[in-house]
């Protein structure tokens with residue numbers, strides 16, 4: 001296997017992009033990444049696209065062909081593959097791209113992620129999100145994605161793993177960090193009380209506990225590490241990409257207070273990178289709901305069980321803190337255009353590892369970790385980038 | 389809109405919480421599975437019908453205020469995970485009680501109720517819900 005490097009990144013602003021179509025945003029992110037890598041585009045020999053539900057959001061299936069066409073890649077007949085794994089679609093597309101280059105099958109791959117969610121109304125959008133749980137035995141029984149996470153939160157509070165304030169602090173952390181991110185959907189800070197008092201979605205979670213509905217796209221360019229210096233002075237090494245599965249339905253797990261797929265994917269990634277959790281300088285975690293941020297921080301080993309909430313509450317996880325989490329603003333504040341999310345995490349970590357994260361830059365970065373989740377922990381990818 | 393067949397084939401599980409028990413390792417599953425995920429090949433032909441207990445207690449729950457219109461449920465409504473006396477977890481609505489009076493550990497039993505309708509002339513979906521066991 002060859003070592004792989006990220007040599008270019010790009011993303012659109014995340015948010016309600018009323019004047020942009022799916023084609024517009026997909027193309028823009030790809031162009032920015034290719035430009036960042038200093039390429040003409042002719043060097044690209046493979047494309048992977050993370051997208052969850054274009055068939056339901058914009059009535060368009062077959063978006064591999066669509067993006068290849070509109071990005072000009074179809075004129076070179078570059079193979080384009082769409083990857084779907086619910087909320088983990090982007091992280092999984094990234095992993096497929098890394099595997100393609102590592103194996104020697106491809107020498108220059110672009111990984112994109114895109115979702116256009118605001119072309120349907122909010123209830124439709126939420127119904128599509130709910131379909132990433134078990135449609136037959138959860139969603140159609142009345143369990144929304146928010147309520148499944150709310151039930152995790154309720155039990156966590158009941159067992160003393162986190163308090164309501166600590167859970168709300170995950171949102172406060174993401175919002176505080178997003179203030180310095182020009183691409184973020186929400187660039188304003190919020191307070192614990194505002195999160196707790198926000199209108200109820202699924203008790204105990206309110207609107208400010210939930211990631212928004214967003215449009216957006218992100219892209220990264222990958223090549224063998226040995227060739228990376230030909231294209232950029234600041235390549236970033238992909239130290240690990242791992243993935244793990246679990247039951248589709250939450251109620252079939254041994255425990256709902258932890259996502260086993262996150263723990264296993266993290267163990268595999270740390271082993272591959274030859275590091276442990278304490279070596280992680282910065283992490284982008286899947287805070288689609290505030291409680292998910294608590295679970296992620298613990299399951300990744302960044303904090304001990306029962307201690308992540310306190311860390312969020314005390315600001316340890318802020319960009320300037322000891323263990324920065326979601327310097328981009330995370331899903332909650334940067335936005336969550338589902339298929340783009342996992343790729344945007346790689347964009348943020350690449351900036352951190354290169355030292356180009358501007359006001360969000362953390363000191364002395366060495367390893368950056370991204371965790372991307374599908375459903376209620378049914379599919380998880382963990383990727384580790386290394387500054388070289 | 390879902391076909392009638394899609395609804396009909398799930399009736400044993402949806403109406404009567406019929407699951408399966410693995411004849412090889414004894415683990416109980418809901419919904420029914422034709423393969424035990426732990427025993428895999430060794431469980432082929434050994435998965436037996438198992439009627440999940442109708443009694444249990446609330447393991448966790450949420451009061452839902454924001455849900456897709458398609459569900460046409462009265463909002464807010466309560467959804468919970470119930471641990472049956474067999475130790476199996478089930479997900480469904482908790483009804484016949486003010487949602488804010490529900491507590492973790494509260495004893496409940498499963499009942500058959502209407503779950504939702506596919507519009508005015510579509511299929512009416514029935515299934516299990518939980519009610520307090522007074």
Ligand SMILES: [Zn+2]
Nearest residue numbers: 410413424427
């Ligand atoms: Zn078995």
